[in-house]
Amino acid sequence: xxxxxxxxxxxxxxxxxxxxxxxxxxxxxxxxxxxxxxxxxxxxxxxxxxxxxxxxxxxxxxxxxxxxxxxxxxxxxxxxxxxxxxxxxxxxxxxxxxxxxxxxxxxxxxxxxxxxxxxxxxxxxxxxxxxxxxxxxxxxxxxxxxxxxxxxxxxxxxxxxxxxxxxxxxxxxxxxxxxxxxxxxxxxxxxxxxxxxxxxxx
Amino acid sequence: xxxxxxxxxxxxxxxxxxxxxxxxxxxxxxxxxxxxxxxxxxxxxxxxxxxxxxxxxxxxxxxxxxxxxxxxxxxxxxxxxxxxxxxxxxxxxxxxxxxxxxxxxxxxxxxxxxxxxxxxxxxxxxxxxxxxxxxxxxxxxxxxxxxxxxxxxxxxxxxxxxxxxxxxxxxxxxxxxxxxxxxxxxxxxxxxxxxxxxxxxxxxxxxxxxxxxxxxxxxxxxxxxxxxxxxxxxxxxxxxxxxxxxxxxxxxxxxxxxxxxxxxxxxxxxxxxxxxxxxxxxxxxxxxxxxxxxxxxxxxxxxxxxxxxxxxxxxxxxxxxxxxxxxxxxxxxxxxxxxxxxxxxxxxxxxxxxxxxxxxxxxxxxxxxxxxxxxxxxxxxxxxxxxxxxxxxxxxxxxxxxxxxxxxxxxxxxxxxxxxxxxxxxxxxxxxxxxxxxxxxxxxxxxxxxxxxxxxxxxxxxxxxxxxxxxxxxxxxxxxxxxxxxxxxxxxxxxxxxxxxxxxxxxxxxxxxxxxxxxxxxxxxxxxxxxxxxxxxxxxxxx
Numbered sequence: 001x002x003x004x005x006x007x008x009x010x011x012x013x014x015x016x017x018x019x020x021x022x023x024x025x026x027x028x029x030x031x032x033x034x035x036x037x038x039x040x041x042x043x044x045x046x047x048x049x050x051x052x053x054x055x056x057x058x059x060x061x062x063x064x065x066x067x068x069x070x071x072x073x074x075x076x077x078x079x080x081x082x083x084x085x086x087x088x089x090x091x092x093x094x095x096x097x098x099x100x101x102x103x104x105x106x107x108x109x110x111x112x113x114x115x116x117x118x119x120x121x122x123x124x125x126x127x128x129x130x131x132x133x134x135x136x137x138x139x140x141x142x143x144x145x146x147x148x149x150x151x152x153x154x155x156x157x158x159x160x161x162x163x164x165x166x167x168x169x170x171x172x173x174x175x176x177x178x179x180x181x182x183x184x185x186x187x188x189x190x191x192x193x194x195x196x197x198x199x200x201x202x
Numbered sequence: 203x204x205x206x207x208x209x210x211x212x213x214x215x216x217x218x219x220x221x222x223x224x225x226x227x228x229x230x231x232x233x234x235x236x237x238x239x240x241x242x243x244x245x246x247x248x249x250x251x252x253x254x255x256x257x258x259x260x261x262x263x264x265x266x267x268x269x270x271x272x273x274x275x276x277x278x279x280x281x282x283x284x285x286x287x288x289x290x291x292x293x294x295x296x297x298x299x300x301x302x303x304x305x306x307x308x309x310x311x312x313x314x315x316x317x318x319x320x321x322x323x324x325x326x327x328x329x330x331x332x333x334x335x336x337x338x339x340x341x342x343x344x345x346x347x348x349x350x351x352x353x354x355x356x357x358x359x360x361x362x363x364x365x366x367x368x369x370x371x372x373x374x375x376x377x378x379x380x381x382x383x384x385x386x387x388x389x390x391x392x393x394x395x396x397x398x399x400x401x402x403x404x405x406x407x408x409x410x411x412x413x414x415x416x417x418x419x420x421x422x423x424x425x426x427x428x429x430x431x432x433x434x435x436x437x438x439x440x441x442x443x444x445x446x447x448x449x450x451x452x453x454x455x456x457x458x459x460x461x462x463x464x465x466x467x468x469x470x471x472x473x474x475x476x477x478x479x480x481x482x483x484x485x486x487x488x489x490x491x492x493x494x495x496x497x498x499x500x501x502x503x504x505x506x507x508x509x510x511x512x513x514x515x516x517x518x519x520x521x522x523x524x525x526x527x528x529x530x531x532x533x534x535x536x537x538x539x540x541x542x543x544x545x546x547x548x549x550x551x552x553x554x555x556x557x558x559x560x561x562x563x564x565x566x567x568x569x570x571x572x573x574x575x576x577x578x579x580x581x582x583x584x585x586x587x588x589x590x591x592x593x594x595x596x597x598x599x600x601x602x603x604x605x606x607x608x609x610x611x612x613x614x615x616x617x618x619x620x621x622x623x624x625x626x627x628x629x630x631x632x633x634x635x636x637x638x639x640x641x642x643x644x645x646x647x648x649x650x651x652x653x654x655x656x657x658x659x660x661x662x663x664x665x666x667x668x669x670x671x672x673x674x675x676x677x678x679x680x681x682x683x684x685x686x687x688x689x690x691x692x693x694x695x696x697x698x699x700x701x702x703x704x705x706x707x708x709x710x711x712x713x714x715x716x717x718x719x720x721x722x723x724x725x726x727x728x729x730x731x732x733x734x735x736x737x738x739x740x741x742x743x744x745x
Contacts, residue, residue, distance in 0.1 A: 054396050055394060056400070057400065057401050057422070057423050057740075057741075058400070058423055058445070058448070058740075058741045059445060059448040059529055059530060059741070061400070062448060062449075062492070062529065063528070063529065065492075065496070065507075065511075066511065066514075066515070066528075068507075069507060069508055069511040069512075069515075070508045070511065070512065071511070071512075071515050084395075084396045086394075096423070096741075097423060097425055097741075099421075099422065099423055099424055099425060100331070100350070100352050100353070101329075101330070101331060101357065101421045101422050101424065102393070102401060102422045102423065103352055103353065103354055104353065104354055104355060104356045104357060105393055105394060105401075105422070107354045108356075109394055131441065131442070131445065132425045132426070132427075132430065134430060134433070135425050135426040135427075135429065135430055136338050136343075136345050136347075136350065136426050136429065137329075137330065137338070137424050137425060137426045138425055138426070139352045140352075144352075145352075145354060155530060156528075156529055156530065158528060
């Protein structure tokens with residue numbers, strides 16, 4: 001099964017092995033015809049209306065604003081409904097540096113996103129700390145704080161790169177098992193168990 | 203220069219004055235508060251604008267250098283004060299009652315160096331957690347991440363702030379004071395809020411719809427740039443300037459290049475200077491365009507964003523052709539600029555200059571004259587000229603209050619003294635004036651571009667600079683005009699290839715401090731109007 005969009009040939013994509021792995025997993029799981037068809041229908045809808053959370057800490061956020069404007073126009077893909085509340089959003093684009101003080105806030109935002117939820121690490125700061133990696137007050141990549149689905153490198157990434165990143169995410173959504181899969185999110189439950197939030201003071 | 207040294211000698215006989223361009227006084231700590239009052243109130247000096255407080259660790263002692271400017275005489279001086287006491291508890295008298303912005307600046311120094319300012323009404327940490335161990339900008343700070351680990355647990359919050367004072371016997375007394383009154387109703391706004399323009403947090407005490415007090419919480423994007431710079435060579439420090447106020451990337455880069463060139467005695471070619479100034483002004487137009495778009499969007503006029511980003515994209519195209527990037531250009535370098543102009547540059551700039559007047563007319567038709575916009579902006583958040591100076595609000599926000607504070611005019615650098623442009627000044631001091639000032643500045647920047655676009659001289663774009671750049675021991679201070687106000691840079695060198703101390707004095711830090719003053723007694727919906735009109739960029743505040 002080749003997972004692609006209408007306008008883009010399969011070979012033009014990068015990281016096809018990752019998606020092929022997901023397809024293989026999906027085929028081996030042996031879902032029955034009815035549930036499988038329902039999954040397909042739901043995923044078709046989900047992958048074409050991924051709503052982002054308005055979340056930006058620095059430079060990359062401005063490129064995200066450009067992405068929303070007329071020239072790059074993310075409305076073409078159905079992503080333009082940027083929500084200010086995490087409870088209404090599907091994914092968060094971590095655009096900018098995450099510093100020590102921001103980490104608990106960021107983690108809480110992630111916890112507040114409704115399942116199924118996705119994270120895109122956008123820009124080198126979110127991926128590894130980027131130019132500020134050696135600083136005393138910067139988290140060295142967000143992967144230790146939340147599970148990440150797509151990495152978009154750049155400092156800041158061009159809007160085209162962001163589009164590509166979100167398209168990759170939508171490809172991933174297309175091959176997920178919805179019933180008994182992502183709507184339960186076992187993997188994330190595992191991750192959260194391994195990274196618990198301890199005794200919140202009030 | 204001779205003039206100001208004479209004035210100081212007359213007023214303070216016996217106080218040593220040094221420095222080539224900017225005189226630096228050394229004042230004893232016991233006399234600092236009294237001296238500060240005299241510096242501000244003396245008819246000859248009128249040092250009413252506190253540019254920045256540079257915290258310093260000279261290893262054997264800690265201290266501060268205060269940079270002051272006179273709005274009347276346009277003179278800059280530095281005052282060096284060495285802290286009393288040992289490294290455990292260094293003390294300096296507070297000048298928070300002399301210059302209002304000092305309250306925040308002193309907090310910043312306390313956060314980074316642990317210097318306690320006696321009688322400062324709010325002596326808390328500013329950017330770092332309450333429980334942070336150590337003072338990061340001290341030379342003996344232990345950077346081991348195990349001491350201050352990244353934690354996903356909520357940080358400890360306190361309703362109290364500290365005030366330190368000395369009793370009659372000379373003992374240090376710490377008093378805890380409530381930030382808000384006990385019965386206040388406090389609403390939290392931010393750090394994740396679409397209208398705070400980044401990750402800034404306001405703890406707001408409200409009485410019904412009316413704002414009683416705002417406690418600004420910063421540090422959600424504090425990346426420790428000043429400390430990072432101390433471990434990098436001079437050319438390597440440049441790229442951080444792009445990432446502070448990312449709209450003024452060229453301007454800030456330019457400022458550091460000027461400072462290093464001044465220190466190293468490098469003369470750059472006329473062509474490079476013209477290119478740099480053109481890039482600065484293009485940035486200014488792009489920055490103000492984005493301000494107009496996002497500000498109108500905050501107020502509910504979402505469509506404006508699409509109109510203003512059209513011009514911004516056109517400018518980014520011009521920059522991309524020459525610099526190779528849409529943001530974080532890293533274009534200016536020590537000795538000139540990285541690469542020559544693109545062959546289409548002149549034609550592109552001319553095409554841009556043609557569309558700008560039409561666009562401004564369009565913005566005015568859509569938004570400025572709109573009755574809803576006028577009702578929301580006019581008379582909201584009025585900042586008087588005196589307060590603008592006392593709170594150090596520079597840039598278009600300061601000029602909207604009638605304070606002529608354009609560093610391109612006051613402290614001309616590069617080729618600005620030869621250019622013909624007007625300083626846009628309004629006197630209303632409200633949000634509408636701040637908005638209009640930015641709109642008019644676009645026209646003035648376009649005027650500068652018009653003068654230069656046909657007169658880009660031939661020549662080399664970058665002069666030869668030694669591969670390993672060492673600066674002589676000494677200190678330098680430079681003020682330039684970023685897109686949001688006066689941008690100060692202080693550099694101290696010990697003669698090696700790395701800066702001993704690089705202090706960044708951003709224009710947005712005071713802008714965040716003044717929000718409390720401006721919003722008191724206003725409605726909570728006006729917080730968005732006022733905060734937006736000050737146009738602060740949070741990574742520039744936090745650095």
